[in-house]
Amino acid sequence: MKLAEALRLKTDYAKKLSQLKSRIRAGCTVQEGDEPPEKPQELLVEYEExxxxxxxxxxxxxxxxxREKISYPSHYDNINNLEIIGAYNSDEIPASIVRRTRLLLEALSERDILSTKIQTYRDILDACNISSFRMSKQEIKIMATMDVKVLNKKIDLLSKFLRLIDVKIQESNWLIEI
Known part of the structure; x- marks a missing residue:
């Protein structure tokens, strides 16, 4: 079985377990003299299996x-030379970008961290995007303390690395046998 199929099956199993839990709970109590729609004991056996x-x-x-290794462009390997990644919207990856072969587990971890970092930078950007409206010069003017352009560029860069890593992870999922 391919890793991608196993991941899909894992999701299906988790959903099925949740449904079984609901069905078991629904059959735990009935009015005296009635039978439950399904036997919770049998459902519990299915749940355990x-x-x-x-x-x-x-x-x-x-x-x-x-166990498996993949080659991908890590944000952390290229952090000192961030201009080499190229335009955000371009699928072109410069030849000078550093690619390392690492465990798939490391790529998954980096993908998770990049997702968290991107969300953090977006939250910071939202906090900086305060509209500055004053009725008169005596009113207090609210100003952003961070450069919004720099934040946007950082989000774009992190997002590009996230896409590059995710593509390699998805590709490997369809190649790896478990």
Missing amino acids: LSQKLFELGIAINLANS
């Missing part, structure tokens, strides 16, 4: 992520 499958699948995925 599916939990075991999810556990085993999770281990297989984690082992693949910690």
